[in-house]
Amino acid sequence: MLRSCTAGLRSLWALCGRREGAPRLSTDLPPAPRLFSTEKVIHKDWSLPNPSWSKDFKLLFDQFMKKCEDGSWERLPSYKHRSTQKSEDFKTYFLEPKLVKEERVSQVQLFTRGFEDGLGFEYVIFSNNDEKRTVCLFQGGPYLQGIPGFLHGGAMATMIDTALGSCAAIPGGIVMTANLNINFKRPVPICSVVVINSQLDKLEGRKLFLSCNVRSVDEKTLYSEATGLFIKLDPEKSLT
Numbered sequence: 001m002l003r004s005c006t007a008g009l010r011s012l013w014a015l016c017g018r019r020e021g022a023p024r025l026s027t028d029l030p031p032a033p034r035l036f037s038t039e040k041v042i043h044k045d046w047s048l049p050n051p052s053w054s055k056d057f058k059l060l061f062d063q064f065m066k067k068c069e070d071g072s073w074e075r076l077p078s079y080k081h082r083s084t085q086k087s088e089d090f091k092t093y094f095l096e097p098k099l100v101k102e103e104r105v106s107q108v109q110l111f112t113r114g115f116e117d118g119l120g121f122e123y124v125i126f127s128n129n130d131e132k133r134t135v136c137l138f139q140g141g142p143y144l145q146g147i148p149g150f151l152h153g154g155a156m157a158t159m160i161d162t163a164l165g166s167c168a169a170i171p172g173g174i175v176m177t178a179n180l181n182i183n184f185k186r187p188v189p190i191c192s193v194v195v196i197n198s199q200l201d202k203l204e205g206r207k208l209f210l211s212c213n214v215r216s217v218d219e220k221t222l223y224s225e226a227t228g229l230f231i232k233l234d235p236e237k238s239l240t
């Protein structure tokens with residue numbers, strides 16, 4: 001027991017980037033995880049069930065995992081910090097050395113994965129590459145409240161962007177949102193589970209046109225509809 005606790009703590013510190021035995025001042029903040037260092041960082045996949053997931057959420061998750069068995073669907077893993085290759089891509093494309101200092105770089109993490117279990121964005125995305133579509137199961141936690149009892153529209157927009165972006169990334173690779181239009185039709189109750197169905201409608205050179213709808217699990221309520229334009233980044237062009 002003690003052994004596994006120690007191992008757990010060691011893993012936690014590894015995640016926080018602190019070398020064992022390193023001196024620490026009482027005024028120090030815990031060191032941030034090191035994204036681009038060569039130190040070993042543990043990559044936990046956050047798109048797997050945790051105890052905060054509701055019964056509906058787990059049920060739907062299981063249904064989609066079944067669909068993955070014949071290979072037509074695939075669960076997309078999700079990491080707080082990008083996998084090594086993706087990190088390299090991001091370094092090339094996104095991190096402007098003039099603007100982002102090394103200490104800050106070490107704190108970089110995915111916006112939607114910055115909350116404790118159940119408090120923020122709980123989601124998993126399944127993709128069907130042949131049909132060029134994805135399904136995102138999303139449970140918005142109590143830290144995402146807007147109007148009392150309901151999800152903040154910006155939180156919903158974030159998830160829609162993430163769902164559409166993931167769908168666009170299947171054929172597009174590294175893409176960025178150029179345009180996002182959302183019609184909010186019904187407010188989404190906090191802690192409820194919604195299903196975001198996204199699809200690629202058109203591919204025109206570097207432009208990917210997508211659309212999605214957000215529905216309740218029983219499909220009776222249409223919460224939102226959205227369209228998005230994503231642009232495949234041109235490696236020859238600077239972003240800034």
Ligand SMILES: CCCCCCCC/C=C\CCCCCCCC(=O)SCCNC(=O)CCNC(=O)[C@H](O)C(C)(C)COP(=O)(O)OP(=O)(O)OC[C@H]1O[C@@H](n2cnc3c(N)ncnc32)[C@H](O)[C@@H]1OP(=O)(O)O
Binds near residue numbers: 162169179207231239
């Ligand atoms: C980040 C995605 C990573 C994906 C890969 C990871 C795998 C998946 C894993 C996890 C999924 C997570 C998913 C997260 C999703 C979050 C996404 C965001 O939050 S992105 C941040 C917000 N967006 C910006 O900050 C963009 C700011 N804008 C720009 O930087 C540029 O405008 C950019 C890169 C979008 C395009 O710039 P240019 O220079 O490359 O391209 P030009 O030549 O301007 O446009 C190309 C074509 O697109 C049209 N176009 C561009 N913007 C348009 C617009 N707003 N409306 C209509 N057309 C537009 C142009 O007219 C042109 O068309 P013609 O080729 O001439 O036909």
